[in-house]
Amino acid sequence: MIQLERNILGRNAEYAAANRARLGTARVTALNVMSSPGSGKTTLLVRAITDLRGRYPIAVIEGDQQTSNDAERIRAAGAPAIQINTGKGCHLDAHMVGHALDTLAMPAGGLLFIENVGNLVCPAAFDLGEAHKIVVLSVTEGEDKPLKYPDIFAAADLMLINKADLIPHLDVDLGRMIDYARRINPDMDVLVVSARTGAGIADFYDWIAHRTGSKNATARVAAQGIPPT
């Protein structure tokens, strides 16, 4: 079984490297967005597409066991989207993403959001060729999820704590949630947002802008005292 797992991950790494090369050639920043089911990933992407429309070309790859609901929501928001149905599978892999790249109109110089299957376990081990991994954690899920599902938090560059608008109605301790996440991954950035109301979402856009290296972005981030890369 261990040998089989190594073979699967080895082949995945080859496909991921090929995806990364294609994305690099087109100057596309790919973000692999992972979370539990129902944490608000699609709502987040719909808002980002609407708000960032004038700033970057954006395309989306959607992963779900079944349905093309999410791709339809993304298209309704104005971005091209490819839906991948994984059937029994609990995560996207680089081979699936490569096939999607064959048919998706490449958002040259812009952003590719890859919304993974809703799952806090399986997606962690599979490089898709993305520039960054983002984990979304809803405040409704409780503080201890980073400790209980550590691999995905260890792999992420950014944690978006979503549904901040619900905090007044919950017993959640946000400070403890962030502390637990930092125990698993001290280098991970953390932003608190509400995809529903838009609160905090501008910080997410700045985080993205800082990673695309566009001049606009660098200027804005520099103005906030964060050194540009």
Added chain:
Amino acid sequence: MIQLERNILGRNAEYAAANRARLGTARVTALNVMSSPGSGKTTLLVRAITDLRGRYPIAVIEGDQQTSNDAERIRAAGAPAIQINTGKGCHLDAHMVGHALDTLAMPAGGLLFIENVGNLVCPAAFDLGEAHKIVVLSVTEGEDKPLKYPDIFAAADLMLINKADLIPHLDVDLGRMIDYARRINPDMDVLVVSARTGAGIADFYDWIAHRTGSKNATARVAAQGIPPT
């Protein structure tokens, strides 16, 4: 790969049958509780243990990738608990549960709750030897989860819609959530509860009582006009 999957599920079925025989001999009703991370499974079990203490002996098997947080919460509520850490694994299997049964004090004539790893995909295919599968879906997760993760809803005998206390603060359409679930599984029972406030939870206890076949339970259920099994 398909052959390997068949072998794994075939071996799992043998272990599950052995677990079912052991549980049957001890007249234990085992309930396999499955959901996304953070839907409130442990909170639900803590409340059930407290409320049902005088009615049944209760024991719990807890599944998580990491930590023994949940087993500790269960023990603090007064029930014996065994924590299984699955490491990279995204679900419990019957072999793991068999090992836990070796060390757990068997709640003869009572209830065994098996809290699966928080995951709406992987646990669906693995029989643990339980009497019934229960899927918990939080109102915060959105209406469409039964359509997007159909296998786990198809496998369940009961859907508990949890966190009903949050409904006033959400855009969720409960009728649509139930409709989508019934499209996947028309025979599944559906109850709306709040594990936090206790609202609706008595219906869950009646559902359990109806399935343990105890005389108390049969009498109460009969009084409500539901034919006893």
